[in-house]
Amino acid sequence: MTALKTEKKKLCPQCGGLGVVVNPAGSFTQAEVCPCSSHCPVCNDSRYVFQRDGSGREIAAMCGCEVRRNRIRIYNHSRVPAKFYGARLVESQRDTHNDHIFNTFNLVARDYTKNHKGILVMGPAGVGKTHLVAGFVFELIFRHGIPTLFQDFADLLKQLRSAYSKGDPEEGLIDPLSSIEVLVIDELGKGRNSAWEQNILDIIISQRYNNRKTTIFTSNYTESRATTLVERVRTRDRVDEDREVRDTLKDRVGPRIYSRLKEMCDFIQMDGPDRRESDLEADHG
Ligand SMILES: [Zn+2]
Numbered sequence: 001m002t003a004l005k006t007e008k009k010k011l012c013p014q015c016g017g018l019g020v021v022v023n024p025a026g027s028f029t030q031a032e033v034c035p036c037s038s039h040c041p042v043c044n045d046s047r048y049v050f051q052r053d054g055s056g057r058e059i060a061a062m063c064g065c066e067v068r069r070n071r072i073r074i075y076n077h078s079r080v081p082a083k084f085y086g087a088r089l090v091e092s093q094r095d096t097h098n099d100h101i102f103n104t105f106n107l108v109a110r111d112y113t114k115n116h117k118g119i120l121v122m123g124p125a126g127v128g129k130t131h132l133v134a135g136f137v138f139e140l141i142f143r144h145g146i147p148t149l150f151q152d153f154a155d156l157l158k159q160l161r162s163a164y165s166k167g168d169p170e171e172g173l174i175d176p177l178s179s180i181e182v183l184v185i186d187e188l189g190k191g192r193n194s195a196w197e198q199n200i201l202d203i204i205i206s207q208r209y210n211n212r213k214t215t216i217f218t219s220n221y222t223e224s225r226a227t228t229l230v231e232r233v234r235t236r237d238r239v240d241e242d243r244e245v246r247d248t249l250k251d252r253v254g255p256r257i258y259s260r261l262k263e264m265c266d267f268i269q270m271d272g273p274d275r276r277e278s279d280l281e282a283d284h285g
Pocket residue numbers: 012013014015016017018019020034035036037
């Protein structure tokens with residue numbers, strides 16, 4: 001025991017001691033066991049350890065290395081976009097602009113319980129909303145093993161349109177989003193905002209609401225016209241004149257979905273400089 005103090009193990013520079021490294025792979029991030037942890041001295045790579053239960057019987061329990069492998073599998077199904085492979089909720093990624101939301105996500109990730117209230121992060125494009133959410137997904141999976149899915153809203157609509165044109169049932173795309181324990185919907189409100197799009201959103205949100213599942217949203221649309229996304233829409237009759245549109249989140253999703261969101265989520269406004277210009281690794285959201 002006394003040797004512990006003097007022989008304090010140096011943390012692996014690649015994984016910081018977690019035993020997991022994450023890299024971009026195609027459109028998504030991909031996690032794998034860090035080379036430092038490829039051999040497990042605890043179970044000698046059998047993946048199980050033997051423990052004694054209350055009555056002294058020997059029982060097999062999953063070794064920590066197998067728990068880690070399971071979490072890697074969950075993470076590799078979460079579909080976090082490739083450019084957020086470095087997103088973590090660690091002190092080096094905290095600053096004065098994201099402090100509040102950083103703390104919120106950190107607390108939820110640390111003390112996560114099933115059916116936790118959702119969070120909706122709203123604010124201008126480029127302030128780093130998606131980066132924080134991607135860090136939250138990482139924490140949730142590697143701390144607790146919570147099945148989590150990341151879904152860009154515009155991508156989902158694109159996939160649904162393509163499924164529809166091929167005659168594939170839309171349930172194949174919607175059901176996993178309704179049943180997963182934690183769902184992230186990135187860029188809520190983006191798209192043409194047609195009745196069809198609002199209906200898709202309504203189905204997913206209603207099912208998650210009824211099943212009391214935790215949903216995290218990001219949106220460039222906010223609750224006030226002063227801070228919401230400003231869009232320029234070309235007017236039909238006067239080609240050289242753009243019309244300025246300031247839809248609020250409620251305008252974009254409709255009053256019914258909006259009131260559901262209010263019940264399901266804490267709304268948090270995030271501001272700050274546009275990180276896309278200063279940092280190549282920063283996000284779009
Ligand atoms: Zn390592």
